[in-house]
Amino acid sequence: MNVFYEEDGSFKVATIQDEQPASLQVEDTRGKRSKIKAANVLLKFDKVGLDDFFKAAQSEAADVDVTLLWDAAVATSSILPRLPLSILVKIQA
The missing domain is CATH 1.10.287 (Helix Hairpins)
Known part of the structure; x- marks a missing residue:
C-alpha cells in the first residue's frame, strides 16, 4: 500500500512499511525511511506505482x-x- 502525504509544505509519495493508528513508517522511492503522522496522509493507493502517481499528480496540479x-x-x-x-x-x- 502506498501513500500520498504532506510533509514540511511538500507533497510526497511512499510505500507503507508499518502502520499504527497515529503514525506510519514509510519508505520513499530513494529508499529513505520516515515516520509520518497519519493525519498528514492525504490518500492511500495501491493500483499505481509511486513514480507514475506522483507524475500524474504534478501534471494535474499544473x-x-x-x-x-x-x-x-x-x-x-x-x-x-x-x-x-x-x-x-x-x-x-
Missing part, C-alpha cells in the same frame, strides 16, 4: 487555477480568508 480555487474556498469557509494566498501557491508549486 492545471489548477489557484485564484479560482482560493476564491471558491474563501466563499465557503470562515477560516481560509485569514490564510495568505501564498500557502495555496506553495502547495501548487
Whole structure:
C-alpha cells in the first residue's frame, strides 16, 4: 500500500512499511525511511506505482487555477480568508 502525504509544505509519495493508528513508517522511492503522522496522509493507493502517481499528480496540479480555487474556498469557509494566498501557491508549486 502506498501513500500520498504532506510533509514540511511538500507533497510526497511512499510505500507503507508499518502502520499504527497515529503514525506510519514509510519508505520513499530513494529508499529513505520516515515516520509520518497519519493525519498528514492525504490518500492511500495501491493500483499505481509511486513514480507514475506522483507524475500524474504534478501534471494535474499544473492545471489548477489557484485564484479560482482560493476564491471558491474563501466563499465557503470562515477560516481560509485569514490564510495568505501564498500557502495555496506553495502547495501548487
